[in-house]
Amino acid sequence: MAPLTSVILSSVFVYLTHAHKHGVQVIGELKKGLNPITIKELSFGSEYLFTAIKTGTVTGVIALAEGIAVGRSFAMLKNYNIDGNKEMIAFGMMNIAGSCTSCYVTTGPFSRSAVNLNAGCKTAMSNIVMAITVMITLLFLIPLFYYTPIVVLSSIIVSAMLGLINYKEAIHLWSLDKFDFVVCMSAFLGVVFWSVEIGLVIAVALSLLRVLLFVARPKTYALGHIPNSSIYRSIDQYQNAKNIPGILILQMDAPIYFANAAYLRERILRWVDEEEDKLKSLGGNSLQYVILSLSAVGNIDTSGITMLGEVKKLMERRGLKLILANPGGEVIKKMNKAKLIDVVAEEWIYLTVGEAIGACNFMLR
Structure with missing residues (x-):
């Protein structure tokens, strides 16, 4: 009333x-x-x-x-x-x-x-x-x-x-994810000072930018073995995860497309360089195997297939063996069509990281 x-x-x-x-x-x-x-x-x-x-x-x-x-x-x-x-x-x-x-x-x-x-x-x-x-x-x-x-x-x-x-929700966004807070405030200010359409466009544009950043710059993790288990998790996240001597396990956390293929190749090579330098400084066993866990790679395009082939060749030049673990159905299908399985060799593709580690340890003996 x-x-x-x-x-x-x-x-x-x-x-x-x-x-x-x-x-x-x-x-x-x-x-x-x-x-x-x-x-x-x-x-x-x-x-x-x-x-x-x-x-x-x-x-x-x-x-x-x-x-x-x-x-x-x-x-x-x-x-x-x-x-x-x-x-x-x-x-x-x-x-x-x-x-x-x-x-x-x-x-x-x-x-x-x-x-x-x-x-x-x-x-x-x-x-x-x-x-x-x-x-x-x-x-x-x-x-x-x-x-x-x-x-x-x-x-x-x-x-x-x-x-x-709802200012409490804005505070929650700030504490949870700073980028989400920026999107929220940008949309709010766009509506207040211009119009609903402008605020909506700003929010959508920032959200798309974030998606592109996630796709173009996916995270890669070095995995380690959790003692007394068959589980392999990120070394940064789990302090009790242990490195496997002579083996580097990497996991890519996104589909591999043309937008991130070059970035992932550089990241893999950087991980290998850092691991080799670390092993040399410790005076331990040299790096011999690089395992790529593809469990989080839901899809892959031609550029991604080419990137894996290039990484395979670069590893061979360094005297290292590239192993693929847990590729998804869509990924293995495209690898088969592109003849990448022949390049990597079918015997170096495993269902799990644990099986790949077991094969590497057997070869190291």
Whole structure:
């Protein structure tokens, strides 16, 4: 009731004091009635058809993205699920129907959704009630809004939006993942200082950048043996993981594509150099085997296949043996088609790191 009361009281106050004549901006005169049916005016032979298609495509994509993003935000807030496909169908049907009466492209705007939420609406029935109310207003009540101050409408939207700001979640993002916090704040500032579309574009762009960074710069780990087990884990993560003398075990934590193939090759060679220098300084056994654990490599492309072949040749020049462990079905299929299995030699491809270690230890004896 508070927003409605604010609108009524402010309109009466402006009317009685003539505040609109002293700098207070009001809604002013609005056209009364419903839009006429304009489907008969649709023309596919217009010279502006291409411009309309281009603009409509961009506008439609932005509207869909904004609507689904807003819907998911409220779904997370109230702990319910939404179906993105159904949302798209609803937006599409709504805009097709609206275009027959010269309506603007519409979506699920954040501000009005926030007002709807704060009013206590819980089901889609609220949209029907709202549509009927708007229709009655357009037909009969439009003149009553002439003196409504714009600042009051803005304050209603702002007050509804403030209730949606979850600063605790932002603090949680900061403590959990700094990049996620940057994405969150960038989207927030983009919406506050520009528009929902700009904020959404910034958030999507940063998220895509992060995905590209993950793909282009995947992590590689040196694995060690957990005592009294057959498990091999990252030496950096598990302090009790032990190196195997004469054997370097590496795990790549991403699919191998053209974007990261060169990087992974350099990382493997750097790991080998560091391990050889370490063994020389300790005066222990020299490095003889390099095992690549491919368990986290879900896919590989031509550049990745070529990279593995190059690594194989580089290892041979150093007098080292390259062993592949636990390649996935898709990876082994492409390796077979590319004849990489013949290059590596089938007897040096194992199902697990443990089996590869066992074979290496047997050869070392």
